Amino acid sequence: MNLSMKTLLVATLCGTTVPALAAAPSAMMVSDCWIRALPGNLPSGGYFSAMNMSDKSIDLTGVTSDAFGMAMLHQTQSNGSTSSMAMIDHVAVPAGGTLAFAPGNYHVMLEQPRKPLKVGSTVPLMFMFSDGEKVVAQCAVKNASAMK
Numbered sequence: 001m002n003l004s005m006k007t008l009l010v011a012t013l014c015g016t017t018v019p020a021l022a023a024a025p026s027a028m029m030v031s032d033c034w035i036r037a038l039p040g041n042l043p044s045g046g047y048f049s050a051m052n053m054s055d056k057s058i059d060l061t062g063v064t065s066d067a068f069g070m071a072m073l074h075q076t077q078s079n080g081s082t083s084s085m086a087m088i089d090h091v092a093v094p095a096g097g098t099l100a101f102a103p104g105n106y107h108v109m110l111e112q113p114r115k116p117l118k119v120g121s122t123v124p125l126m127f128m129f130s131d132g133e134k135v136v137a138q139c140a141v142k143n144a145s146a147m148k
C-alpha cells in the first residue's frame with residue numbers, strides 16, 4: 001500500500017479529513033478516545049486507539065490534560081480473582097499497527113478533575129510519543145457503565 005492510499009484509508013477510518021495544516025508528516029494518530037467518568041472523587045479511566053503510520057515502532061510515553069491534575073498510564077493486571085493496577089512508563093505502538101487502550105487492560109488514569117466531568121461533553125487529552133509528536137484528541141465523556 002502506498003502512502004497516499006494509507007493516508008486516505010486512515011482518514012476514512014477516522015471519519016475526518018487529514019488536517020491540511022500539519023507541518024511535518026505525523027506518524028501517530030489517536031482515535032475513538034473516551035473517558036469513563038466515575039462518581040465522586042474516584043479516578044476516571046481514559047481509553048483510545050493509537051495508530052502508528054510509520055515503519056518503525058513508536059512508544060506512547062505519556063498523557064497530559066489541562067482538565068485533570070494528574071494523568072498516568074496504567075495497566076490492569078489480574079491474577080485469578082484479584083486485579084490490580086500498575087503504572088507503566090511507556091507502551092510500544094508497533095510499526096504500521098494499532099495499540100488499543102480498553103477497559104480491563106491499558107488505561108489512562110485521570111485524577112483530580114479541575115471541574116466535574118459532564119457525561120456527553122468532550123475533554124481534550126494530549127498524547128506524547130517517543131518520536132517527539134504530541135497528538136491532541138477530543139475524548140467523549142461517558143457514564144460509569146460504559147464499556148466502549
Ligand SMILES: [Cu+2]
Pocket residue numbers: 074075085107108109
Ligand atoms: Cu489505573
